[in-house]
């Protein structure tokens with residue numbers, strides 16, 4: 367029976383520890399918080415979108431960094447295996463829009479309790495409230511030093527300390543430093559699935575407004591690099607919402623003027639059809655001023671911004687609006703433009719992009735190629751994906767593979 371230390375009690379660490387225990391190893395799971403899975407508790411707005419029920423081949427199109435590296439992990443422990451395990455541990459699941467899988471109870475705490483039960487079933491010793499401050503060595507015999515200066519040795523160590531986002535949950539990047547000290551390269555760390563800061567100050571007038579069924583295009587200089595359809599929300603100095611979070615994953619090295627976002631407020635209508643619609647509305651409101659003619663077409667909050675950006679004076683009588691002015695308005699509604707200034711900070715990101723260089727990890731085992739006996743699992747590795755349950759599946763699959771291989 368070998369001794370295994372797992373650092374970090376998030377989804378990756380819990381899965382790794384329980385799996386290693388199931389293989390007959392003597393396992394210690396070290397978590398710096400008093401509770402396991404503090405970030406897991408927040409996932410899916412407290413409902414935990416634990417995976418996606420798409421065929422596993424479809425996962426790779428939703429993984430935005432190093433998807434090939436994850437082949438073995440995802441096929442070793444697939445979404446179906448995860449759902450079966452969670453159900454076996456007493457948590458019924460359901461599938462929602464876009465294949466997103468949630469616990470039937472809508473409670474992430476049920477998933478955490480199931481994983482705790484799994485740890486117990488596999489005799490994992492859990493030490494809570496103790497951070498590992500140092501990974502003293504690895505190769506043949508590994509050692510860790512805790513905050514209380516206690517030293518523990520083991521045959522193998524799995525680092526599952528997560529990324530840098532939402533640091534209050536315990537994910538403060540400790541694993542990067544531990545791995546770096548042992549010679550590993552850490553690729554550039556940046557926020558991903560994160561709201562964006564824009565240059566235009568008028569977004570502040572729209573704070574709290576959510577636009578549904580809009581289409582966005584992200585331009586890098588003149589080229590479209592990303593397109594999406596869905597929901598966008600205006601926040602202080604910027605934008606958020608599902609389409610923006612996904613778009614953020616595709617931006618690299620943001621500098622002024624490099625990226626802009628074009629919002630189509632009426633994607634269901636071609637320019638021609640939108641013009642016809644405007645003509646009908648203008649007929650209805652022909653005796654009103656322009657400022658009072660758009661309420662059938664747009665959310666009330668955005669009307670002053672559109673009026674301000676159009677070439678039509680706000681108090682012009684609608685029946686005086688020219689064809690040229692109307693066509694200019696069509697273009698504006700089909701392409702409201704914002705210039706992206708930066709990401710919101712990494713602490714506000716859903717995930718951290720970058721991490722332990724995958725070139726230095728064996729994809730078939732999750733073991734370091736540089737340090738024998740050292741394994742990695744979860745977000746600490748340089749892999750990430752879109753929303754939809756893919757990131758948690760990555761954590762569980764890499765955790766399983768590390769646990770079964772160590």
Ligand SMILES: Cc1cc2nc3c(=O)[nH]c(=O)nc-3n(C[C@H](O)[C@H](O)[C@H](O)COP(=O)(O)OP(=O)(O)OC[C@H]3O[C@@H](n4cnc5c(N)ncnc54)[C@H](O)[C@@H]3O)c2cc1C
Pocket residue numbers: 373374375376377378379396397398399402403404405406408409410411414415416417496497498499526527528529531532535536537538539540541715716717743744745746754755756757758759761
């Ligand atoms: C608000 C929010 C919502 C999200 N919703 C979803 C969702 O619905 N679906 C989805 O797929 N993904 C979601 N994610 C992403 C998902 O939560 C992460 O991908 C996942 O938690 C990564 O798991 P992990 O185990 O690698 O790391 P973490 O969950 O970050 O766990 C790492 C653990 O290691 C511990 N630790 C760190 N350093 C030390 C140390 N030195 N000593 C001891 N312990 C240490 C930490 O305290 C922490 O408990 C969401 C993320 C956020 C922030």
